[in-house]
Amino acid sequence: MIQIESLHKQFGSYEAVQGVSLSVPKGAFLVLVGPSGCGKSTILRMLAGLEAPTSGTITFGGNTVSDGGRGWVIEPSRRDTGLVFQSYALWPHMTVAGNIDWPLKVAGLDRDKRCSRVGEVLDLLGIGQLAARYPNEISGGQQQRVAIARMIAPKPGILLFDEPLSNLDAKLRVEMRTELLRVHRATGATSVYVTHDQVEAMTMATHVAVMNAGRIEQFGSPGELVARPRTAFVATFVGTPPANLVPVVNGAYCGRLADAALAGRNGSAMFRPEELTLAESPSDRTLTLDYAEASPMAGRVMVTGIRADLRLTAIVDSLPSFSVGHEVHFQLPPAPSMFFTPEGVRAQ
Numbered sequence: 001m002i003q004i005e006s007l008h009k010q011f012g013s014y015e016a017v018q019g020v021s022l023s024v025p026k027g028a029f030l031v032l033v034g035p036s037g038c039g040k041s042t043i044l045r046m047l048a049g050l051e052a053p054t055s056g057t058i059t060f061g062g063n064t065v066s067d068g069g070r071g072w073v074i075e076p077s078r079r080d081t082g083l084v085f086q087s088y089a090l091w092p093h094m095t096v097a098g099n100i101d102w103p104l105k106v107a108g109l110d111r112d113k114r115c116s117r118v119g120e121v122l123d124l125l126g127i128g129q130l131a132a133r134y135p136n137e138i139s140g141g142q143q144q145r146v147a148i149a150r151m152i153a154p155k156p157g158i159l160l161f162d163e164p165l166s167n168l169d170a171k172l173r174v175e176m177r178t179e180l181l182r183v184h185r186a187t188g189a190t191s192v193y194v195t196h197d198q199v200e201a202m203t204m205a206t207h208v209a210v211m212n213a214g215r216i217e218q219f220g221s222p223g224e225l226v227a228r229p230r231t232a233f234v235a236t237f238v239g240t241p242p243a244n245l246v247p248v249v250n251g252a253y254c255g256r257l258a259d260a261a262l263a264g265r266n267g268s269a270m271f272r273p274e275e276l277t278l279a280e281s282p283s284d285r286t287l288t289l290d291y292a293e294a295s296p297m298a299g300r301v302m303v304t305g306i307r308a309d310l311r312l313t314a315i316v317d318s319l320p321s322f323s324v325g326h327e328v329h330f331q332l333p334p335a336p337s338m339f340f341t342p343e344g345v346r347a348q
């Protein structure tokens with residue numbers, strides 16, 4: 001349904017998007033996730049037709065809508081897309097119903113059709129009781145619902161979201177994730193959702209593109225990314241909590257704790273937090289770090305230690321009574337679950 005082929009975007013001498021290719025089927029929920037500045041919003045803007053690719057193509061349902069090589073882009077209003085930003089950008093002088101009605105008016109629908117469609121989307125978003133209010137008379141979460149209702153009113157085939165939940169408080173964000181997925185399914189549209197929050201990515205997506213410095217590090221389902229991260233970057237970016245990486249120098253963890261299984265190797269070893277335990281005393285299978293924090297999580301406790309550049313997190317059964325800075329011995333399992341080369345690529 002959406003096909004992106006060798007997409008590049010250059011701003012002056014800076015290449016913000018460096019050869020991105022991916023495709024997702026109709027009805028997919030694609031999440032572009034990555035740290036600030038990795039190029040995800042630039043890709044979304046190119047999908048929306050607000051930005052022209054320097055080279056590469058974008059195809060929707062077999063129709064090319066942007067072609068950098070030929071220097072043409074179908075204008076935003078003719079691409080069958082709807083866009084919602086982090087800032088809700090509602091018209092302040094129009095009521096909620098007026099805001100939702102506006103794109104239908106622009107599309108030239110007659111009054112009866114508009115009225116019934118506005119009623120439908122008000123119901124779908126659960127905001128019927130707000131129809132006559134103005135944007136400054138409703139909360140941020142309600143404004144975001146109105147923005148989403150306004151986007152889906154003309155029934156676009158592709159929904160584009162740019163960090164739509166980042167202005168909401170943590171509890172509302174979690175509720176709106178579910179809500180957004182419900183709306184996505186109800187419309188049958190294909191969605192592309194940009195976020196830097198990996199939890200949002202992993203809970204919402206059918207397909208995830210983890211981006212780093214203008215490129216896709218890995219593209220796959222949330223389950224695949226956690227089970228088989230292709231790079232050290234992905235391993236430490238996804239998962240709750242993300243995996244631990246321990247540098248290996250000449251076959252020894254942190255250059256000091258030798259492991260016969262890694263003889264002579266350099267790179268980094270991956271241990272999942274649930275594979276680490278805490279030991280009473282140091283041994284030839286423990287790394288000693290300084291206790292930093294503990295956080296209860298679903299009946300268990302996430303314990304983190306830090307020393308120099310190394311940060312390890314273990315999942316344990318009960319809250320430890322350590323004070324900050326206390327030495328904690330993290331016990332390694334018999335072997336790392338994965339190994340990454342010094343270049344950060346999975347080696348096994």
Ligand SMILES: Nc1ncnc2c1ncn2[C@@H]1O[C@H](COP(=O)(O)OP(=O)(O)OP(=O)(O)O)[C@@H](O)[C@H]1O
Nearest residue numbers: 011014016034035036037038039040041042043196
């Ligand atoms: N119009 C522009 N002119 C010049 N540079 C730009 C322009 N738009 C984006 N960039 C640069 O391109 C890079 C990617 O920007 P983009 O907004 O796509 O990142 P992002 O991953 O969405 O980041 P964030 O999560 O912070 O929004 C950044 O370094 C940014 O400064």
